[in-house]
Amino acid sequence: MCAMTSTKSRIATELERSFARQGFAEQGVEALRAEADVSLRTLYKHFPSREAMIIGALEHRDRTYFDWLAGGAAEGVDHVLHPLVRLGDWLGEVANTGCLFLNALAEYPDSAAIAAVVKDHKARLADEFRLRLERVAPGQDTRDLAATLFLLHEGMTQAARLQGRERATEAAMRAARAALAAEDIR
Amino acid sequence: MCAMTSTKSRIATELERSFARQGFAEQGVEALRAEADVSLRTLYKHFPSREAMIIGALEHRDRTYFDWLAGGAAEGVDHVLHPLVRLGDWLGEVANTGCLFLNALAEYPDSAAIAAVVKDHKARLADEFRLRLERVAPGQDTRDLAATLFLLHEGMTQAARLQGRERATEAAMRAARAALAAEDIR
DNA sequence: AGGAAAGTAGAGTGATCGCTCTACTTTCTG
């Protein structure tokens, strides 16, 4: 049972990496199988369809990314800005092909299962900014600020592909600081 | 000759709409043919491969979008913010499935031809902000601000899919105004 | 030790894919 769990998790890791590197469209099941280095039967045992493989990869990235965001720590305003800093580091670590969730949503707009995973992930991500703002400015209405920070997070992911990680990170940080300053959070 | 051009353009319009609505992966050539309401032979005459159809759709959207951005007018700071306003209106007009260019880039990361079209489009879009800033604040170094506005443009497109058009537009406008104010452009 | 569970290798299947081709009709132009 323990072996089963670890095998599934290991396959999910490879699925996530494969999809992140090569996109969803260009990857057939056989290519995914080879990347995960398992038999076709085992692959289908854990992920009974190609769509399940996509969802498995997304769920794995969901865990990976929130774990990553939780790393490190900062105080004061930097506590709010920290997710953007962590995103900047993340973009340096992994192959940057944009947001895996939005890419999946774009490719399979008719899949309710995929849409649900994406919406859930993004909702919790937006909430992350709410929680951090609430800690730094308790009681204050920070909904607009949270929406802005979330938008900067999404924009930074995409802009990094087009203008480079450093440039995008700096732009997002500057905009975030300006938005916080405008609301007297410093 | 005139008929040929208009047929090709009409097909490109339908290709763009199809890809925008259903994504790239779920659309086979036969589905595209049906949408454009032409024979398979004619479709392949104008776009000799599926990749050419994708590129044709992107080029068509490139023209459509820049034409759209050129619409309307504003003065002072609003001249700089205008593309974001126009994007907000655009997102209300078309089916919002994110940025067609970034979606294509995500699905076909190995296609140099697609990557070239995307990079070119985004470079000219980034330049649009530079030009507008140059007009409002002549001589000033506005590279950082342009990068920020471009990032907000990209973020707004994505965030609109997840949090709604109005919310995303307002967040982007607030952030843009704060960034401009921080650089004393008003 | 022994049986269940989980793994491997890889051939096979029907469906679908991108694309070509034949045969014919319509539309524009000199």
Next chain:
DNA sequence: CAGAAAGTAGAGCGATCACTCTACTTTCCT
């Protein structure tokens, strides 16, 4: 009006796809 150019309809082709199945081996847990 004649010929070229551009269109339609749709069968057919080889390749590839997602997925299944058979036959066998290894690993884990009493």
